[in-house]
Amino acid sequence: MADDRDEATVCYPVRSDLPLAPDDELLMIRKRRGLGADLYNGPGGKVEPGETPRESAIRETREETGLDVSDLTKRAEFDFFFGDEHIFLCHVYVAREVAGTPQTTPEAVPEWRPRESVPYDEMWPDDELWLPQVLDGGTVRATFHFDDGGDELLDHELREGVEFGEQ
């Protein structure tokens, strides 16, 4: 069973100020392996021992896409449950400074996509409930309850306009 302290991150590099206009771009990956394989997401992964979530988001983005990101702001925080199991506390960041050219890696195929073509039907089912608010410049705190296998989203509680301070 996953430890209640397991933490993960998702980081969305962006090329414009929030709110993103329909043709403003964000960096997405098509994940090639692990949890969420074949789905589109932002770069991210598990927080390692001794690392802050923010450091983890920067490292995972570099490992998965070859991009160096900075100027991260925290935009969302989620508890994910698969059945009774708490899978992760997940921190979501938007990164305003992006250096480098996205490269395909063993973990992910990265691509810049305009906001209007975010493929919600090929993403985790909760994402359409919070990513639009984040791309509009808002903040979200939520708990998502999936079935035991993590396939179907059964229930959720979501709050907008939360403050994360320096996290």
Ligand SMILES: Nc1nc2c([nH]c(=O)n2[C@H]2C[C@H](O)[C@@H](COP(=O)(O)OP(=O)(O)OP(=O)(O)O)O2)c(=O)[nH]1
């Ligand atoms: N957008 C979104 N991301 C999610 C959801 N659930 C979920 O685990 N994620 C993210 C959080 C992490 O970025 C990623 C799962 O972590 P991972 O297994 O890829 O971690 P990792 O890269 O460290 O994996 P590994 O190399 O250690 O196997 O998926 C979700 O419902 N929506």
